Amino acid sequence: MDLLSRKATCNSHGQDSSYFLGWEEYEKNPYDVLKNPHGIIQMGLAENQLCFDLLESWLVQNPDAASFKRDGQSIFRELALFQDYHGLSSFKNALANFMSENRQNRVFFDSNNLVLTAGATSANETLMFCLANPGDAFLLPTPYYPGFDRDLKWRTGVEIVPIQCLSSNGFRITKHALEEAYEQAKKLNLNVKGVLITNPSNPLGTTTTQTELNILFEFISKNKNIHLVSDEIYSGTAFSSSEFISVMEILKNNQLENTDVFNRVHIVYSLSKDLGLPGFRVGAIYSNDKDVISAATKMSSFGLVSSQTQYLLSSLLSDKEFTKTYLRENQSRLKYRQRMLVTGLEAIGIGCLKSNAGLFCWVDMRHLLSSKTFEAEMDLWKKIVYEVKLNISPGSACHCEEPGWFRVCFANMSEETLKLALKRLKKFVDNGALTCSRKKTMTTISNWVFRLSFHDRDAEER
Amino acid sequence: MKQLSTKVTSNAHGQDSSYFLGWEEYEKNPYDEIKNPNGIIQMGLAENQLCFDLIETWLAKNPDAAGLKKDGQSIFKELALFQDYHGLPEFKKALAEFMEEIRGSRVTFDPHKIVLAAGSTSANETLMFCLAEPGDAFLLPTPYYPGFDRDLKWRTGAEIVPIHCSSSNGFQITESALQQAYQQAQKLDLKVKGILVTNPSNPLGTMLTRRELNLLVDFITSKNIHLISDEIYSGTVFGFEQFVSVMDVLKDKKLEDTEVSKRVHVVYSLSKDLGLPGFRVGAIYSNDEMVVSAATKMSSFGLVSSQTQYLLSALLSDKKFTGTYLNENKKRLKIRQKQLVSGLEAAGVTSLKSNAGLFCWVDLRHLLDTNTFEAELELWKKIVYEVKLNISPGSSCHCTEPGWFRVCFANMSEETLDLAMKRLKEYVESTDSRRLISKSSHERIKSLRKRTVSNWVFRVSWTDRVPDER
Numbered sequence: 001m002d003l004l005s006r007k008a009t010c011n012s013h014g015q016d017s018s019y020f021l022g023w024e025e026y027e028k029n030p031y032d033v034l035k036n037p038h039g040i041i042q043m044g045l046a047e048n049q050l051c052f053d054l055l056e057s058w059l060v061q062n063p064d065a066a067s068f069k070r071d072g073q074s075i076f077r078e079l080a081l082f083q084d085y086h087g088l089s090s091f092k093n094a095l096a097n098f099m100s101e102n103r104q105n106r107v108f109f110d111s112n113n114l115v116l117t118a119g120a121t122s123a124n125e126t127l128m129f130c131l132a133n134p135g136d137a138f139l140l141p142t143p144y145y146p147g148f149d150r151d152l153k154w155r156t157g158v159e160i161v162p163i164q165c166l167s168s169n170g171f172r173i174t175k176h177a178l179e180e181a182y183e184q185a186k187k188l189n190l191n192v193k194g195v196l197i198t199n200p201s202n203p204l205g206t207t208t209t210q211t212e213l214n215i216l217f218e219f220i221s222k223n224k225n226i227h228l229v230s231d232e233i234y235s236g237t238a239f240s241s242s243e244f245i246s247v248m249e250i251l252k253n254n255q256l257e258n259t260d261v262f263n264r265v266h267i268v269y270s271l272s273k274d275l276g277l278p279g280f281r282v283g284a285i286y287s288n289d290k291d292v293i294s295a296a297t298k299m300s301s302f303g304l305v306s307s308q309t310q311y312l313l314s315s316l317l318s319d320k321e322f323t324k325t326y327l328r329e330n331q332s333r334l335k336y337r338q339r340m341l342v343t344g345l346e347a348i349g350i351g352c353l354k355s356n357a358g359l360f361c362w363v364d365m366r367h368l369l370s371s372k373t374f375e376a377e378m379d380l381w382k383k384i385v386y387e388v389k390l391n392i393s394p395g396s397a398c399h400c401e402e403p404g405w406f407r408v409c410f411a412n413m414s415e416e417t418l419k420l421a422l423k424r425l426k427k428f429v430d431n432g433a434l435t436c437s438r439k440k441t442m443t444t445i446s447n448w449v450f451r452l453s454f455h456d457r458d459a460e461e462r
Numbered sequence: 463m464k465q466l467s468t469k470v471t472s473n474a475h476g477q478d479s480s481y482f483l484g485w486e487e488y489e490k491n492p493y494d495e496i497k498n499p500n501g502i503i504q505m506g507l508a509e510n511q512l513c514f515d516l517i518e519t520w521l522a523k524n525p526d527a528a529g530l531k532k533d534g535q536s537i538f539k540e541l542a543l544f545q546d547y548h549g550l551p552e553f554k555k556a557l558a559e560f561m562e563e564i565r566g567s568r569v570t571f572d573p574h575k576i577v578l579a580a581g582s583t584s585a586n587e588t589l590m591f592c593l594a595e596p597g598d599a600f601l602l603p604t605p606y607y608p609g610f611d612r613d614l615k616w617r618t619g620a621e622i623v624p625i626h627c628s629s630s631n632g633f634q635i636t637e638s639a640l641q642q643a644y645q646q647a648q649k650l651d652l653k654v655k656g657i658l659v660t661n662p663s664n665p666l667g668t669m670l671t672r673r674e675l676n677l678l679v680d681f682i683t684s685k686n687i688h689l690i691s692d693e694i695y696s697g698t699v700f701g702f703e704q705f706v707s708v709m710d711v712l713k714d715k716k717l718e719d720t721e722v723s724k725r726v727h728v729v730y731s732l733s734k735d736l737g738l739p740g741f742r743v744g745a746i747y748s749n750d751e752m753v754v755s756a757a758t759k760m761s762s763f764g765l766v767s768s769q770t771q772y773l774l775s776a777l778l779s780d781k782k783f784t785g786t787y788l789n790e791n792k793k794r795l796k797i798r799q800k801q802l803v804s805g806l807e808a809a810g811v812t813s814l815k816s817n818a819g820l821f822c823w824v825d826l827r828h829l830l831d832t833n834t835f836e837a838e839l840e841l842w843k844k845i846v847y848e849v850k851l852n853i854s855p856g857s858s859c860h861c862t863e864p865g866w867f868r869v870c871f872a873n874m875s876e877e878t879l880d881l882a883m884k885r886l887k888e889y890v891e892s893t894d895s896r897r898l899i900s901k902s903s904h905e906r907i908k909s910l911r912k913r914t915v916s917n918w919v920f921r922v923s924w925t926d927r928v929p930d931e932r
Contacts, residue, residue: 003688003725008592008756052539059530059538066769067528068521076521077514082740083581083733118580118742118764119545125763129617133467134596155591155617155760193465225465264465272545279544279768281580295470299617302584303764307740308528308773 007155022381022391031389031417041421044391046202046359047412048237048276050333054326055275058316065315068308075311082307085300087116091314095284098317099269101327104241107248115285115296116310118303120233120270121151123283124196126299127266128156130292131227137161137190138229139181141173143362143398143405145202152196161185161192164401170353171204171362173197173212178219194227194264195219200234200244203398203407204362205338205355207244217250220264227264236274236327238357239335251288263289271313273359274330280309334359334411337418341410344422348429352408359411363392366404368429377403388428390421469617484842488852493878503882506852508664508820509873510698510737512794513787517736520783527776530769537772544768547761549578553775557745560778561730563788564697569709575747577757578771580764582694582731582744583613586658588760589727589746590618592753593688599623599652600690601643603635605823605859605866607664614658623647623654626862632814633666633823635659635674640681656688656725657681661708662695665859665868666823667799667816669699675711679722688725697735697788700796701817724750732774734820735791741770795820795872798879802871805883809890813869820872824853827865829893838864849889851882 002009022044031039059066068076082088092111099109117123132138134157140148141163152158163181165171178195185192195216199208220226230247238244247265256262267286272278282305285296317323341361345352353362369376374396381394384406395405410418484506493501521528530538544550551573558571579585594600596619602610603625614620625643627633640657647654657678661670670678682689691708699705712723728747733739743766746757778784802822806813814823830837835857842855845867856866871879 003593003686004750004752004756005592005595005598008752047543049539049543052542055542056536056538059536063529066530067525074518076518077511080514080517080738080740081509081511083742119762122763130467130470131465133469136467150759150762155763227465277542279542281545281765281767289466291466291470295466298612301581301612302587302617303580304742306742306767306770308770309767312769 022385022393025385026391029389033414033417038389040385040389040391041417041424042391042412043409043421044393044407045412046273046407046409047278048273048330048334048359049412050337051276051326051330054322054329055316058319058322062315062319065312068311079307079311082310083304085297085304087114087305088307088310088314090318091305091310092116094314094317095269098323099235099286101323102235102241102274103244103246103248107246107252109248109286113286113288113293115287115293115300116305117283117285117296117300118281118305119272119278120231120268120283121147122281122300122303123268123270123285124148124151124229124231125156126296126303127229127268127285127292128152128158129299130295131229131266132156132158132193133191135159135190136193137185137188138193139163139178139185139195141165141171141177141197141201143171143203143395143400145198146393146397146399148196158193159185159188159190161188161190162399162401163195167353167364167402167405170206171201172209173215175215175218178215182219182223192223192226194229196229196231198231198233199246200232200238200357202234202358203360203393203395204353205358205360206353206362207238207357210245213245213247213250217254217256217261221259221261224260227266229266229268231268233268233270234273234358235269236330237334237359239331239338240356241327241331243356263287263292266292275326277313280313281305282309282313337410337415340415340418341408341422344419345408345425348422348426350425350429360407360409363406363408364404365406366402369404372403374403380404381406383428384425388424390424484846484852484854487846491850493850495875495878500850502846502850502852503878503885504852504873505870505882506854506868507873508734508868508870509739510734510791510795510820511873512798513737513791516783516787516790517777520777520780524776524780527773530772541768541772544771545765547758547765549576549766550768550771550775552779553766553771554578556775556778557730559781560784561696561747563781563784564705564735565707565710566704569707569713571709571747575749575754577746577748577754577761578766579744579746579757579761580742580766581733581739582692582729583609584742584761584764585729585731585744585746586610586613586690586692587618588757588764589690589729589753590614590620591760592756593690593727594618594620594655595653597621597652598655599647599650600655601625601640601647601657603627603633603639603659603663605633605665605856605861607660608854608858608860610658620655621647621650621652623650623652624860624862625657629814629825629863629866632668633663634671635677637677637681640677644685654685654687656690658690658692660692660694662693662699662705662818664695664819665821665854665856666814667819667821668814668823669701669703669705669818672706672711675706675708676715679708679711679715679717679726682725683722686725688727690727690729692729694729694731695734695819696730697791698795698820699818700792700799703817705818719749724748724753727753736787738774741774742766743770743774798871798876801876801879802869802883805879806869806886809883809887811886811890821868821870824867824869825865826867827863829890830865833864835864841865842867845886845889849885851885 026040026042029039031041092114096109096111137159140160161181163177220228270283287293351364377394384390393407488502488504491501493503554573554576558573561571599621601623623643625639712718717723731744748754812825845851854868
């Protein structure tokens with residue numbers, strides 16, 4: 001008899017073996033400026049390490065927030081006991097305001113429509129449990145964050161059907177691709193419950209355009225059973241706030257408040273990228289549908305945010321001086337860092353998708369492939385990991401339709417390290433070493449790709 | 463058309479309407495010593511509020527732990543970025559040692575076999591996802607924590623089949639009850655994947671005896687199924703007897719490193735022993751590598767905040783603190799339980815002899831009009847509305863006999879507990895005299911209540927309320 005569930009024994013937690021491999025290699029040989037200057041530089045981690053100084057000086061100036069004090073009085077007991085799944089209201093208010101601020105107050109978020117969860121990972125899974133039954137499908141534009149295969153499908157039994165986006169138009173969602181995906185789902189006998197987009201996009205680093213949003217809204221207006229989930233986890237990383245258009249704005253500008261569409265649009269947020277706090281596990285679901293809010297609130301019991309953390313962050317985000325400065329600084333430092341990566345790549349003859357957000361660039365290395373295949377992409381990737389000693393994410397891990405694209409992160413290291421990474425890459429490209437394909441790596445591909453990934457490894461970073 | 467999942471539209475989150483009602487009434491009219499001295503006293507909340515002073519003193523002496531510093535240096539950045547689902551190693555080590563300390567260092571816990579989760583709510587659900595398919599069943603002794611209906615069944619699709627325990631033997635698990643439950647599951651065409659016990663028990667406040675533990679281990683051995691022991695209350699044992707964990711039994715029966723030991727899993731949390739439910743710290747302990755591996759990946763859906771892991775790794779690494787704390791906690795819980803038990807006795811009310819937990823399992827059968835659950839609900843309403851005490855009716859814990867109630871004692875001050883006992887005594891004394899009143903007026907009151915019972919019990923509980931406290 002099977003002692004464990006299929007969920008536990010199968011590989012459908014979706015942890016892609018090749019993606020895992022780069023991680024493992026990095027862990028074995030991590031770059032350190034002093035201790036291991038020839039180690040692998042981690043460029044597969046979408047972390048925002050650019051503004052910790054701002055956070056740390058705020059903490060120094062406001063010691064009460066981390067010490068369980070309010071106006072000098074201890075509130076430890078109150079916080080220790082606080083497990084209300086409605087969340088700390090001061091925190092939800094501050095978070096709702098922060099989300100509005102991220103959108104230049106063009107829209108307003110009501111904290112009553114917010115559900116707190118342990119990270120966006122938890123928020124996305126919870127939304128799937130609320131909106132879909134096992135066997136239902138969500139349409140996702142490719143390329144998408146590899147973690148979605150686990151977060152949206154694993155325990156929920158929901159399926160993902162890709163909306164195929166191509167480089168020919170900058171990977172934009174087209175009406176045609178959307179409808180094709182819908183038809184494909186029907187062919188597979190899957191009931192489509194919604195569309196999920198990440199805006200700004202991971203791994204593209206681009207904000208969803210007005211045109212794309214129009215296409216999506218037209219689609220869900222026409223198909224009244226379909227939800228739209230917009231994961232706006234990177235909203236604060238848009239280099240210019242005016243270029244980021246949230247689905248909330250479409251609802252407002254198109255005056256959809258009294259239509260049924262209003263209840264079928266949901267937003268996911270988190271402080272892991274904008275504030276660089278993935279360790280604190282702070283995510284949120286925002287919805288205008290009372291039933292979704294009610295159910296998601298109860299489900300959040302399975303992943304509440306620590307009250308200690310809620311309190312710290314309610315203080316931080318209630319400080320408007322701080323949030324204003326932070327958002328502005330964050331944007332400008334990210335923009336600067338992205339420029340550094342882009343120009344560095346250009347100097348090597350490598351282009352990337354023109355991006356205006358995110359913590360990474362979507363890099364075009366198609367010209368370095370030995371053949372226009374995913375096998376060649378894997379070959380190239382292995383060379384970059386083992387010989388150039390850079391861990392970057394291959395497009396295939398993100399379900400990209402075209403081989404040769406890679407996601408390269410720029411905000412999780414110092415300027416010097418980024419410069420070194422570019423230097424290494426330049427050296428190899430100049431030497432032509434990247435363009436020769438090596439057969440010796442072929443047998444190892446099979447082993448690695450089909451190896452049961454039960455080895456422990458760090459959690460997937462987006 | 464409703465376009466939401468069946469999980470949302472059905473009522474399978476299991477939040478019992480009557481249980482919810484007591485909460486709602488309390489929220490409307492909460493007791494406060496100064497501001498609302500006639501309000502409802504909350505005795506339905508299994509919180510441990512007795513030892514906060516010890517923790518607060520420790521925090522004052524060790525400001526670095528909360529201040530995100532190590533040896534005076536800021537480690538904010540490191541913690542802010544730490545999201546490894548393997549957990550902070552120092553924290554898992556300290557937690558493993560704490561669990562050992564609670565069990566008198568008789569058994570060892572390997573930190574590598576610990577999976578952290580956002581509370582035992584998350585730990586229990588995750589274990590279900592790992593061990594059961596939708597439609598599989600777990601056997602649970604009744605009465606059990608009402609939250610299990612949601613935690614174990616809601617999103618997992620697993621079923622619970624009760625192992626009926628009765629007052630005739632102090633609600634202990636018997637072999638025949640176990641066999642009956644197993645057969646019942648088979649009759650219902652459900653595949654039994656395991657047994658889940660809470661030890662010490664919620665709501666009974668008693669520890670499982672060695673006999674019961676041996677019975678359980680023998681049973682899972684013969685049926686080739688799992689045993690989950692939720693030991694969330696392990697640090698609340700205040701009786702003379704030591705707490706016997708299922709891990710003790712595995713060791714004593716020389717079953718460590720055997721195939722059976724791979725099917726025994728322990729769930730723990732710091733919500734009761736340390737009184738920190740807000741911090742969301744739970745854990746799964748398993749000897750099965752595959753369970754640990756899968757549960758670790760699943761913990762992505764409910765990781766513990768690194769800020770909290772760090773604070774608690776510092777706290778629990780302080781052996782002087784943990785030793786003192788565990789002793790004091792025991793002492794204070796014992797005194798408080800005594801206070802409740804004697805207060806109840808003064809009102810002519812007895813309770814199941816208990817030696818652990820934050821509550822007593824109180825026998826109010828003699829106050830029922832009839833030996834029915836309807837009468838139990840009526841009595842409960844009287845206690846909520848007239849005596850102004852929110853206590854938990856046995857029916858919400860799936861008890862098979864009407865008239866039992868769980869009454870908490872560790873979530874209020876001594877004075878408040880005194881007051882609660884006084885109110886109860888007054889009520890019992892007045893009820894005794896009221897029983898002499900004419901039957902007809904009694905019937906009138908009864909039928910009035912009957913109508914409202916139906917409304918409340920069948921009302922769809924979509925109204926927001928605070929989560930189930932254990």
